[in-house]
Amino acid sequence: MTANLETFLEDIQHVEDLEGFQGATEELRDILGIAHVVYHWVNSVGERFGAGTYSSEWVDRYLEKDYLRMDPVIFGCFQRFTPVNWKQLDWSAKPARAFFMEAIDFGVGNQGYTIPIRGPSGQFALFTLNDSSADDEWEGFIREHGRDLVIIAHEFNKRALEFEKDNKSMPLPALSPRELSAITYLAKGLSRAQAAAQMGISEHTLRVYIEAGRHKLGALNTTHAVARALSMGIIIV
Numbered sequence: 001m002t003a004n005l006e007t008f009l010e011d012i013q014h015v016e017d018l019e020g021f022q023g024a025t026e027e028l029r030d031i032l033g034i035a036h037v038v039y040h041w042v043n044s045v046g047e048r049f050g051a052g053t054y055s056s057e058w059v060d061r062y063l064e065k066d067y068l069r070m071d072p073v074i075f076g077c078f079q080r081f082t083p084v085n086w087k088q089l090d091w092s093a094k095p096a097r098a099f100f101m102e103a104i105d106f107g108v109g110n111q112g113y114t115i116p117i118r119g120p121s122g123q124f125a126l127f128t129l130n131d132s133s134a135d136d137e138w139e140g141f142i143r144e145h146g147r148d149l150v151i152i153a154h155e156f157n158k159r160a161l162e163f164e165k166d167n168k169s170m171p172l173p174a175l176s177p178r179e180l181s182a183i184t185y186l187a188k189g190l191s192r193a194q195a196a197a198q199m200g201i202s203e204h205t206l207r208v209y210i211e212a213g214r215h216k217l218g219a220l221n222t223t224h225a226v227a228r229a230l231s232m233g234i235i236i237v
Contacts, residue, residue, distance in 0.1 A: 001148045004031045012155045018218030019173055021051035021156070028152065029053050032145065034131040035109045039156045040220075041117075041125035049160070050220040052128075056211055058106035060221045072096050077116040077126055083150065085142060086112035087135065104132075111138040115153040119161050127153035175234060179213035182206055184235045187226045 001009075008031060012024050025037040038052030050059075068074060076089040091097055104110055109130035117125040129149065131138065175183070178199070185195035196206040210222055217232075219225035229235045 001151075005148050005152070009152065009155055012152070012159060015159050017173055017216075018049065018051065019216040021049075021159070021218060022215040024156070025052045032129070034129055034141075035107070036128070036130040038128045038130075039125065039153075039160075040128075041123060041157065041160050048220060048224075049218045051215070051218055055107055056214065056221065058103070058108060061102070061106060063221050063223075067099055070095055070099065072099075073112065073114055073126075073128070077114055078124075080116055081118075083113060083115045083142075083146065085139070086114070087138075109133075111135075113138075113142055113149070115150055117153055117157045119157065123157075123161065125153075125157050125160065127156055173216040173218075173232075173234070175213050175216055175229075176209075178209045179216070180235060182209040183213050183226055183229050186210070186222065187230060187235055 008024075008028060011027070015021055015024055021039065025039060029035070029037040036053045038050070038054055040048070040050045040052070042048050062068070072089045072091055073084070073086060076084055091100055109132040111131050111133055113129045115127040117127060119125070127149075131141070133141070181199055182195060185198055186192075190198065192203050192206055192210075196203045199206065210225070213229070214222060214225040217225045217228045217234075219228050
């Protein structure tokens with residue numbers, strides 16, 4: 001394991017909140033020099049959390065089209081206990097091929113590697129890496145880093161399980177006043193244009209605040225961010 005990855009392993013053990021998870025996926029992406037790192041887990045009561053570097057456009061599109069119901073990666077990993085190179089999965093069905101091409105169009109990359117992880121009380125997690133590269137280059141990347149990635153994936157999951165075990169004492173995400181305002185206006189039913197007007201900023205700037213808040217909340221999309229902020233009592237409508 002390289003010195004950078006060893007340092008990263010130490011860092012992940014000190015992550016204290018969902019914002020820290022988000023930062024960890026970005027840090028690992030940069031260390032490995034790949035397009036994306038994503039950690040997604042479902043806790044023992046079925047609540048989903050996410051941290052990763054996919055664009056919000058792709059996350060929203062994935063949920064809008066309900067791709068969870070046909071995603072070959074999800075189905076493939078439910079049936080396996082060992083890491084999965086996406087090239088090993090069945091992409092033969094027309095909907096699966098269309099889904100894959102759309103993912104590439106949204107910047108996911110043509111290569112993927114997912115490590116499924118299971119917890120002691122029904123928890124299930126997926127640790128995924130993506131990039132755009134030739135097959136032989138990606139296989140070389142997996143050979144070089146595969147063992148280290150399994151260790152890192154389990155460290156991510158270890159921290160997630162500790163959060164769940166000590167859920168009541170987990171600190172709430174610290175959203176900035178602008179992030180709180182942006183998410184509050186959306187929770188009240190305002191459109192993005194209306195929210196931006198209320199805040200006296202452009203829609204582009206509003207989007208920056210929404211995305212920052214979403215990452216801190218560990219939310220999968222904007223709707224999930226609003227729901228999490230309300231359920232945590234971070235915002236009141």
